[in-house]
Amino acid sequence: MSKLSVVVLPGDGVGPEVCAQAVRVLQEVCRIEGVELELAFEEIGYTAYLKEGTPFSSRAAQRCRAANAVLLGPVGDKRSRELPPHLRPEAGVLSLRAKLGLYSNLRPIRLPVLPEGEKTELLLVRELSGGIFYGERGYTKAEEADAAYDTEIYTAGEVERVAKHAFELAQKRRKLVTSVDMAHVLESSRLWRATVTKVAEAFPEVTLDHLTVEEAAGQLVQNPARFDVLLTANLFGSILGAEAGALAGADEVLACASLGYSKLGVYEPVMPTKEELAGKNTVSPLSAILAAGMIFRYSFEMPQAAMLIEQAVIDYTGRLKAAQAKGELLPASGTAETGELILKRIRERLTLL
């Protein structure tokens, strides 16, 4: 029996309760597939700061580095706003990515194509360990209120490795990479564009086109079907990811994977921390469950198991929508109950296979 290990970083707000359901799914699918699953729990974010005085401890980092995958809950808390930047929950996430060398964030997003309303799936590939989030920052004068700066900086090597990843993924999809930058204004974007163009030479079967970030923001709304793989820098990816997430609509279930050179990845639901709902068993765990599915796809290399989970989520949301459309009264289903229903579907599907 093979053995795989996952570190769970439940994060803040509703993170623990949604991660608990994703863990149940991980355990069940590993049991079915005959994989021995070793689980460890560590803290990150505001919760970690309250307990340990740091948003991500070096002990937690060490355990994550030794694992096969990390399941990460949403991170952030309104009460952290007064903290110095290095103690804020977000600093914990940036440190996790840097310490694990995760440079490529993959976010599949299904968007409605108007007016037909059908869905198209694009894959956002966001550079994750460089750019303005990691560039030098500070105040230019002793007087803090005077002037502040953050540096957008990329090396060709940083652009090259994430671009290669985007092209490799596009090869298995519709074979189009749209690289998004601000090459009309920014020097770092001109390096980005030149480097991506060079990487494209090794992938003659994949088409490359370039858009400015302003164009991309518009096209996501007007013509989302024109995208297959959307490749972009850290900051632009954060903004376009939020835009695409909003366009996808509240009932779309979104998760993402952050990867580096090895198979070790960090997987997270794309959702807010919703501190006010923490512990109330009301939010949907489906994004966290999809994140668990992505663990099987990218870190465990078990695509059948990933499909089993994805299909269970699709079946569940499909039936929910059909019932709503018929005006049927649905039984209230909390976080844990939804997790249970997904487990039931996973077991049912197995009997069908």
Ligand SMILES: CC(C)[C@H](C(=O)O)[C@@H](O)C(=O)O
């Ligand atoms: C603030 C930062 C840690 C965060 C992230 O990169 O996850 C943000 O950019 C986002 O995309 O929601």
